Amino acid sequence: MHAFLSVGSTRFDTLVSSAFQERFLSRLQRKGFHSLVVQCGNSAFDLADTVEDGEKLKLTKCGIEIEYWKFKPSLEEEYRKADLVISHAGSGTILDVLRRGKAMIVIPNPTLLDNHQEELASTLQSMGYLISTTVEDLPVVLDALDMTSIKTFPSFEGARFAKIVDEALGFI
């Protein structure tokens, strides 16, 4: 199986650092994963210098083949390839991943100015659509992970919004 770890458009130092640690990788391997892609963004971590100029690098640790880089114009391809997405709790990423029916673990970023990531993450967790945790607890959560227990997110219903706009313009 393949995992994708993403921090979005800003940075998340502790999450990216933990992705390269044995504590995390060994558990990932035990769960049956063989590869991991890490989108680092502008995070500061041990290997940050090596991808500074947009390089795409690879290394193998604890039986996991890791590929890491800063940004890509679109993450759609990465979401599609992944069996599990581990990410910051940005609403855009959450919608993108859940709409593709992928298992997701989110880690609200505690350093953001107005931390509403936390409430979205915990609400969606209570509804059973994803798992929300912290950087510290991530390895423990991986140990207990049962991807089949995650509920399927409802699909996009464009007609709802289309009706509102039609109404506002006096169509209906």
Add this chain to the structure above:
Amino acid sequence: MLLLVLFITLVLVALSIAFRIYTVLPKQATRRTNARHKADTYSVAVFLGSGGHTTEAITLLSALDPKRYTHRTYLVSQGDTLSAQKAVDLEVKFGSTPQNYDILIIPRARQVHQPLIATPLGALQSLLACVRYITLAPLYNKKRPTFADVLILNGPGTSFVVCLAVYINKFFGLPAPVIIYVETFARVSSLSLSGKLIRPLADRFLVQWPAGTGGEKLSSKQWLV
């Protein structure tokens, strides 16, 4: 005596401006359906506020029939190439020609991690750009004499600035789009700052979580994005 006359004049001017603003604010009775001339096709404008805001805004726009909403204007913050790219991607999906859409760049009111104190100057820059696009440009454009029929906003801060520019149009009786604000999916139990600011100004104000304060409440499974 002169001072008194000046004072009374100022008060009268202030009062008439306040009255004008009051008359252009959305009224409860007209909030749901705005009496407008029926046309076959409409133009829609949207502000792409970067990150999750952009994802949601693009999702909302993807719901609109391109045969009815034939022209789209994307307002994108300076340097936000990801949002501009997402707009282009959507237009490709719609099978559009370059005549079907515009991407306009506005300076950012505030960036993530930037202190709140840096807001006023940046906001003024953004406002000037918005006034140029929304108020001034349509006056000289024979082909597109209105900015848009409907404007979709979902935050963050710059949305409010876009909204203010629309109110300048309303103030002077110029064509102005219907403003639809959709609070972001990220806001579960409270409104965002832009939501609070835009709430009295929007023609339709929608929240996506039932506990979210104010707005037209939708049930928990009634997400718009």
